Amino acid sequence: MTRLADLAGLPASRVPDPREAPALRWGVVGTGWIAERFVAALQRLTAQRVVAVGSRSTESAREFAGRFGIAHAHGSYEALVGDPEVDVVYVATPHNFHRPHALLALEAGKHVLVEKPVALNAAEAQEIANVAAARGLFCAEALWSLFTPKLDVVRQVLDAGLLGDITAVVADNGEWFDAEHRIQRHDLAGGPLLDLGTYPFSFAHWVLGTPDEVVARGTDAPSGVNGQIATLLAWGENARGVVHTTILANTPVSFVVAGSEATLTIPGVFYRPGPFSVVGTDGRHLAYDEPPIAYDALAYQAAEVARRVTAGETSTPVRPMADSIATMALMDEVRRQIGQVWEAER
Template sequence: MSAFEPLPARLASIGAAVLPDEPSTAPSLNWAIIGAGYIAGLFAADLQCTQSAAVAVGSRDLTKGQAFADQFGIPFVGSYEEAMSRPDVDAVYIATPHTFHKEQALLAIDAGKSVMIEKPLAVNAGEAAEIRAAAEAKGVLVMEAMWSRFLPHYALLRAIVESGELGEIKYVRAEHFQTLRGTERMERPDLAGGALLDLGVYPASFIEMLLGAPKSIHASGHLTEAGVDEDSIAVLDYPAATAVLAAHMGASSQVAAEVAFTRGQVVLERQFYRPTEIKVVWNGVADGPQNADSAEPYTEVWSDVAVDPRGGGLEYEAAAFARAVKAGLTELPEHGWSSVTNVLEIMDEVRHQVGVVYPFE
């Protein structure tokens, strides 16, 4: 028997058992979509992989809203408030720029609806606390649409960590580079623009999922002429680990993440926050130092952490949300209020150190 056989067997046994159920098996909800923009279109398309349906769309521009409704077969078009308050609507999906999330979430909560809010849930931790208080007072489910947390490869990663097979986490790196200069909502301070809130929320959420709230943060970055962050890079210090977060909207590089454990490594090489393959490396040393005499590391690549090929991956968050609503939950175990708050507190501190101050704060 090779020295490595026991570990692959244990890792392989983690595989299928922890993956989320098929989105098509989740109960059905009637959705109102608020804001007929880019991500709203992806969500409406992926909803078709579930039993749920969009029954209303709210738009500032009824002609644009009608075109969206025609594309996805949505029967009602109206203002944001008309769409979200309809009696046939169970759940409201808020897909407007960050600065409108709080106001629209409070309206939807007041209408007694369950609410899913695009990421980031709010501009800062203070706004999130207001939304949380309203949701708890009304007893409705409110969730941030951090879709990655509901994807199969994130579930697999959590299970690998919990198994302890790779030992303790010592280091996490997560980077999101995407050239988005010139995109209006990214450039404008009054729309809470900048790299951190839009792109950095993914690395921040990845790190938070694995390590929770940091002890301290050291951040640097560069501001655009308008005063939003073109990049934010931060080192997050934990009692027994270090994490590095990078977000850049003016340079092209990888969108990758890595977790270094005492006995191995997990690598998400390409677009870590989307459905992607997950590579697990075990360094072949159960305890003690790794040296040149160590055997070759054992590597397992799960490239078939498959999602329904008809969908882009947002169907997993929609399905998890529908299951939670039907179960009467007010937060989701994969992504509850503490993780939302931790991530916004991380971003508040990074922004403070980088020097981004929004005009409405």
């Protein structure tokens, strides 16, 4: 185990410049908020080519294509995945459409990157993984934060054992949303869990793996969807976690990993590019910082996909499908305890 006192500073990121990744031809399923930011990030920071977009209507697809200079606008998702000029499909539709649209792309022979959460539940995620494996195609969840330079440095801190024996993880992601927002809709798998909760639950699982015990309690929003979840997690005899997510209020959106040798703190918004610190039990302080480029950092996940696909690989160690499935299983247990069932599951 490396000790904090032995280091002059934190390690450097190992993430390559996204501009250096070989260019693939991308098709985008969906024209919403995250699709806009994904395409903008690729065009600004990578050599990737977004050549096609698909929507439920030709009008919507053409409007999106016009704004971003995309050559092909398809008025159906079937037409998008059938486009022979597309190498890889980015699925950016609402949560309850991730599974059918990922399968649509895979069955058309396309590699696929699925916006987080990869599916509504672990069974759906496993189905996507099985189809991708059977067809020899790349598939991954677009949990973009894990692909960024900041999280690579965090990964090195954890792998080196700088924190000592980890005893606690505290993760929070809360944001207030008005009654008209899609996150308040039952038919779109609303509530905080899939939108906001994917980050803290994924990060907690990333650090300590699947917990041995889960205790979850929820609160409804006025709209009727779940509004807030507080969860206690236990790993073995010593490690404990608290994960909180809400759409009822603005909260710190921070992430803390505490160990016997040091504590790592990522202030809000923890899943975006920015600073973090490691403070030893002896008071030694090491800090990391980077430009706060926000959602332009979506470029890093696309570059990783391009490198893996070009090398003939079907997964990425940054976010393997097994981890995505395990995170969904954890959130399935949380939902079981608070009594939340998605409409698409009924």
